[in-house]
Amino acid sequence: MSHNTLVEIRNLSRFYGALQAVKDVSFSIRQGEVLGFLGPNGAGKTTTMQIISGNLAPSGGSVTIAGHDLLEDPRAAKSQIGYLPEQPPLYRELTVDEYLDYCAALNHVPRAQRVQARDNAKERCGLHGVGRRLIGNLSKGFQQRVGIAQAIIHLPPVVILDEPTVGLDPIQIREIRALIRELGKEHGVILSTHILPEVQATCDHVQIINKGELVLNESIEGLEHHMKAASLTVAFRHPPAQETLEKLPGVKSVRPETDGRLHVFHEAEQNPTDTILRLAMENSWGLYEIRPGRLSLEQVFLELTMDAAADDAQAHAPAITAELSS
Amino acid sequence: MILTVALREFKSLFLSPLAWSILAVVQLILGFLFLSRLEVFQLYQPQLMAMDSAPGLTEIVLPDLLGNAAVILLLIVPLLTMRLVAEERRNRTLALLFSAPLSMTEIVLGKYLGILLFLLVLLGMIALMPLSLLAGASLDLGLMASGFLGLALLLAGFAAVGLFMSTLTQYTTVAAISSFGALLLFWILDWSGQGTAGGNWLAYLSLFNHYKPFLEGVFDSADAAYHVLLIVTFLVLSIRRLDADRLGG
Numbered sequence: 063m064s065h066n067t068l069v070e071i072r073n074l075s076r077f078y079g080a081l082q083a084v085k086d087v088s089f090s091i092r093q094g095e096v097l098g099f100l101g102p103n104g105a106g107k108t109t110t111m112q113i114i115s116g117n118l119a120p121s122g123g124s125v126t127i128a129g130h131d132l133l134e135d136p137r138a139a140k141s142q143i144g145y146l147p148e149q150p151p152l153y154r155e156l157t158v159d160e161y162l163d164y165c166a167a168l169n170h171v172p173r174a175q176r177v178q179a180r181d182n183a184k185e186r187c188g189l190h191g192v193g194r195r196l197i198g199n200l201s202k203g204f205q206q207r208v209g210i211a212q213a214i215i216h217l218p219p220v221v222i223l224d225e226p227t228v229g230l231d232p233i234q235i236r237e238i239r240a241l242i243r244e245l246g247k248e249h250g251v252i253l254s255t256h257i258l259p260e261v262q263a264t265c266d267h268v269q270i271i272n273k274g275e276l277v278l279n280e281s282i283e284g285l286e287h288h289m290k291a292a293s294l295t296v297a298f299r300h301p302p303a304q305e306t307l308e309k310l311p312g313v314k315s316v317r318p319e320t321d322g323r324l325h326v327f328h329e330a331e332q333n334p335t336d337t338i339l340r341l342a343m344e345n346s347w348g349l350y351e352i353r354p355g356r357l358s359l360e361q362v363f364l365e366l367t368m369d370a371a372a373d374d375a376q377a378h379a380p381a382i383t384a385e386l387s388s
Numbered sequence: 389m390i391l392t393v394a395l396r397e398f399k400s401l402f403l404s405p406l407a408w409s410i411l412a413v414v415q416l417i418l419g420f421l422f423l424s425r426l427e428v429f430q431l432y433q434p435q436l437m438a439m440d441s442a443p444g445l446t447e448i449v450l451p452d453l454l455g456n457a458a459v460i461l462l463l464i465v466p467l468l469t470m471r472l473v474a475e476e477r478r479n480r481t482l483a484l485l486f487s488a489p490l491s492m493t494e495i496v497l498g499k500y501l502g503i504l505l506f507l508l509v510l511l512g513m514i515a516l517m518p519l520s521l522l523a524g525a526s527l528d529l530g531l532m533a534s535g536f537l538g539l540a541l542l543l544a545g546f547a548a549v550g551l552f553m554s555t556l557t558q559y560t561t562v563a564a565i566s567s568f569g570a571l572l573l574f575w576i577l578d579w580s581g582q583g584t585a586g587g588n589w590l591a592y593l594s595l596f597n598h599y600k601p602f603l604e605g606v607f608d609s610a611d612a613a614y615h616v617l618l619i620v621t622f623l624v625l626s627i628r629r630l631d632a633d634r635l636g637g
Binding site: 112115116117118119136137138140141143144145147149151152153154155156164165167168169170212 | 393487
C-alpha cells in the first residue's frame with residue numbers, strides 16, 4: 063500500500079448567494095485510505111463532494127486530483143474520479159449492461175476493454191444475473207449497487223460516495239460497507255454519511271464538518287483515543303450508597319443515570335473494575351451489568367457540533383440519536 | 389466522445405414510445421397531405437398540359453408538402469427536445485455527465501447531434517414520399533434537394549432553440565411550451581410591420597422568410613447563413629447555461 067496523496071483540497075469555500083455553505087476547508091486523501099465525511103444535515107458534506115467531483119464550481123480555494131488541478135485541467139482531473147451522488151444518476155430505461163457500457167465509454171475506457179470493465183464492476187458490486195434487467199425495475203438496493211458500479215467502472219484512483227447506504231436494508235448495508243472497505247485497499251475513497259457507526263465500521267480517517275467548517279480531522283485510531291473516556295457504566299439490583307463507590311481508589315465521581323444505572327468516572331490509569339466486582343460479590347449488591355463507558359462517536363460528534371450554536375445542535379441531536387437506534 | 393453521447397441520446401429516444409409515435413403521426417399526416425396534393429395535380433393535369441411553361445409535378449407537390457411539414461414539425465420538435473436536459477436535471481442524472489471527463493461543449497454537442505440524427509431519420513421518411521413518384525414520373529431533383537436542404541436547416545434551428553429551452557428548466561413541459569412559443573414567434577415575426585419601412589428588420593429575422601426561398605428552389609447563402617447563425621447562437625447559449633449550472637448550483 064503506497065501512500066501518495068490523491069486528493070489535495072486547500073481553503074475550499076463555496077457561497078450560495080449570501081450563505082456560505084463551505085468555509086475554508088482543507089484536507090487530503092492518500093491512496094489506500096477511506097475517509098469518512100460526517101456532519102449533520104445541511105453541514106456542507108454534499109456541497110464539498112459536488113465540488114470535488116466537478117459538479118459545482120468552488121467560490122474559492124483549489125482542488126487537486128492526482129496532480130491535476132480541477133479548475134485548470136478539469137478533463138484530466140475528472141478522469142481520475144468516480145462519483146456516486148446522493149441520488150444515483152441512473153437511466154431507468156436502460157438495462158444494467160447498457161448503462162454500464164455507456165458509463166465506461168463516457169470515462170474513456172477503450173472499446174476493447176469495456177466488456178471486461180463492465181464484468182469486473184458487476185462482479186465487485188454483486189450485480190451478476192441482473193445485467194439484462196431494466197434499471198427502473200430493480201430494487202433500491204440493486205440500484206444503489208449499479209450506482210457504485212458506475213463510479214468504479216473505469217477504476218479511478220479516487221472514489222467519492224455520497225451517502226451510499228441510505229435506504230438499504232441491514233444486509234445490503236453490510237455488503238456495501240464490505241465493498242467500500244475492499245475499494246479502500248486500492249483506491250482512495252471519500253464517504254459521506256450521517257450514520258455514525260458506518261464511519262466506525264468502514265473508515266480509516268474521520269472528518270466532521272459542521273456549518274461548513276471542519277471541526278475534526280482525525281485518524282480512526284486518534285478518534286478511538288478521543289472516545290476512550292475513562293468511565294464505567296454499572297447497574298446493581300441493590301445499589302450501595304453513592305459515597306461508597308466514590309471513595310474507591312481512582313474514582314473521580316459517580317453520576318446516577320435515570321434508568322438506575324450508575325456512571326462511574328475514574329482516572330485513566332486506575333481502572334476500578336476489579337475492585338467494584340470484588341465488593342459487589344462480598345456485599346451482594348447484585349451486580350448485573352458492568353461495561354466500559356466508551357464515549358460513543360455520537361457523543362464526540364455532538365460535543366463537536368454543539369458548541370457553535372448549542373440550541374441548533376440540540377435540534378439535530380434527537381434526529382441523530384433516532385437514526386442510530388433505528 | 390460527442391458521438392458516444394449522441395448515440396446514447398438517439399437510442400434512448402427509441403426506448404420510449406415517443407419517438408415511434410412522432411414518426412408515425414408525422415408520416416400519417418404528411419402522407420395524407422401529400423396524397424391530397426397529388427390529387428389536385430391529377431385533377432388539373434389536362435389544363436396544365438395545355439399551358440406553356442406550366443408548373444411541373446415537383447413544383448406543385450413539393451413546396452406545399454414541405455411548407456406543411458415545417459409547420460407540423462414546429463409543433464413536434466419541441467416535444468423531442470424538451471427532455472434533453474430538463475429530464476436529466478429532474479432525474480438528477482446530469483451528475484453522471486458532469487463528473488465524467490467531458491467538457492460542457494461536448495455534452496451539448498452530443499445531445500444536439502443525437503436529436504439531429506433523429507430528425508435526419510424523420511427527414512428521410514418524408515423524402516421517401518416524393519421519391520416514390522420516381523417510379524412513374526420524372527422529378528425536378530434540384531428543386532427537391534434545395535427544398536430538403538431548407539427543411540434540414542430549419543429543423544436544425546428548431547432543435548437548437550429547443551435544446552436551449554431545455555437547459556433552462558427542469559420541467560419538460562415548460563421546456564416544450566417555451567421552445568414552441570419561441571419558434572412560433574420566430575415564425576410569425578414577419579407578420580408585424582408589414583408595409584412599413586421600419587418593420588422590415590423584424591421581417592428579416594423571421595424564420596419563414598428564410599425558408600421560403602429554399603422551397604422555390606433558390607439557394608441563397610445569406611439564408612443558409614441565417615440558419616447557421618441561429619443554430620450556433622443557441623448552442624453557445626446552451627453551453628453557457630449548463631456552465632452556469634455548475635457555477636450557480
